[in-house]
Structure formats: C-alpha cells, structure tokens
Amino acid sequence: RKEVEQDPGPFNVPEGATVAFNCTYSNSASQSFFWYRQDCRKEPKLLMSVYSSGNEDGRFTAQLNRASQYISLLIRDSKLSDSATYLCVVKGNAGGTSYGKLTFGQGTILTVHP
Amino acid sequence: NAGVTQTPKFRILKIGQSMTLQCTQDMNHNYMYWYRQDPGMGLKLIYYSVGAGITDKGEVPNGYNVSRSTTEDFPLRLELAAPSQTSVYFCASSKTDRGYEQYFGPGTRLTVT
Numbered sequence: 001r002k003e004v005e006q007d008p009g010p011f012n013v014p015e016g017a018t019v020a021f022n023c024t025y026s027n028s029a030s031q032s033f034f035w036y037r038q039d040c041r042k043e044p045k046l047l048m049s050v051y052s053s054g055n056e057d058g059r060f061t062a063q064l065n066r067a068s069q070y071i072s073l074l075i076r077d078s079k080l081s082d083s084a085t086y087l088c089v090v091k092g093n094a095g096g097t098s099y100g101k102l103t104f105g106q107g108t109i110l111t112v113h114p
Numbered sequence: 115n116a117g118v119t120q121t122p123k124f125r126i127l128k129i130g131q132s133m134t135l136q137c138t139q140d141m142n143h144n145y146m147y148w149y150r151q152d153p154g155m156g157l158k159l160i161y162y163s164v165g166a167g168i169t170d171k172g173e174v175p176n177g178y179n180v181s182r183s184t185t186e187d188f189p190l191r192l193e194l195a196a197p198s199q200t201s202v203y204f205c206a207s208s209k210t211d212r213g214y215e216q217y218f219g220p221g222t223r224l225t226v227t
Contacts, residue, residue, distance in 0.1 A: 008154065043204055043218035044157070087156065101172075102216065104149075104156035 001026050006088050006105035013112055017078045021108045023071040023088030032091035033064055035073050037084045038107065044087055047073075078112045085109050116140055118219035120205050126225045127195040135190040135222050137205030145208045146188040147216065148172075148180065150201040157204065163188055195226045 033050035050062040061074040088105035149157040159172030163182040179191040206216040
C-alpha cells in the first residue's frame, strides 16, 4: 500500500462547480497534513494546511479524519484558474530525530472548463 | 527576495556524464531538501540538510551526493548519470521541519540519454 494515495483523476468540471478530492495515508503516526498545488511544469506551492477540526480558506475547505486516515479538499465555485494538480502531503512522526519526513501523493489533476 | 533559485533550468546529459545542480535560498532557512519528480508520480526525497555541514539521505539517494557548506547553498551532484535519473529535480527549503511550509525552486528538467 502506498504511504499516501490519491485518485489521479483527471477531474474535468465546469466553472462554478463544486469538486472534492480525497486522500488516504497509511502511517497512523503522521502528524501534519497539507494540500499543495502544482501548476503544469511548475513547482509545488502550499495551498493550505489541514487541521484536525477542519479549516476553510475562501472557496477551499480541508478536512481530516484521523480515525479513517483520510484527508479531503473541497473546492467551491470552481474557477478556470483552479486548473492544476493538487498534491496531498503528509508529515510523519520524527521519531526522536529532528526531521519529520514529508510524503507526497501522486497528485489529482483538475481541469476547470468554461 | 528571490526565494529558492535553481540552475540550470534544463539539461541533457549523456550516460556516464556528471553534473551539479545548483540551489540557493535567501530566506535564511536552516532546512533544505532535494526531490525528484517522475511523470505522474509524487515527489521523492533524495537528500536533506538541517543546517550547514549536516546532510542526510532521503528515500532515493543512490547515484547522488550533496554538500552544505553554507546556509544558502545546497548543490546536488549526479555522478555517472543513468537514464533512470531522467526526471524533474526540485530544491526546497523551510524554516524548520515542524509543520512549516516548504518553499520550492522552479525545478531542473534533466534528461539522460
């Protein structure tokens, strides 16, 4: 089983649609969770952190379910500019060392069309 | 404030050649990382550094070497390039590893033929 699994898509949605992405992780000791966005042929950039109580940033809502080891990202009122690959990222337990490894999912491709 | 810069942007190597990918950050971050990203795959950690003079292996270190003589620079050395090293290489930095955002450079697209 992959450490972080995402549905690669692609998701093709019209402008204004609501779309949700899911992600599962295998390490129950994982401590921090993030969604990164990667535009075509560009570097990843942090979209938002994911908190246990769930959090919202404008049109974006992230949820975490530790019991099910599941993370989600909801995008409301999709814009053309939301077209990108969304990477689910999990930070593991440092285990006594000073470093906690980031593990990236393969990404979910979103295309928003007019 | 340029953030994380990488050179070169593109490179084609012949099998067996060597090269160094350069990475510099101007944010005074202690932590720096090298990742590779193969098509349709997530990023894999090659090496990381928690400060000048300290480096350690990530998931896929074979065929690579790093050094960290200053806080700003973290070059990645490829020795005896192989086709399996064809990939996009990203350098990143973060203030610490405790949940802080990692900032990525624009990447180096490397082809080994």
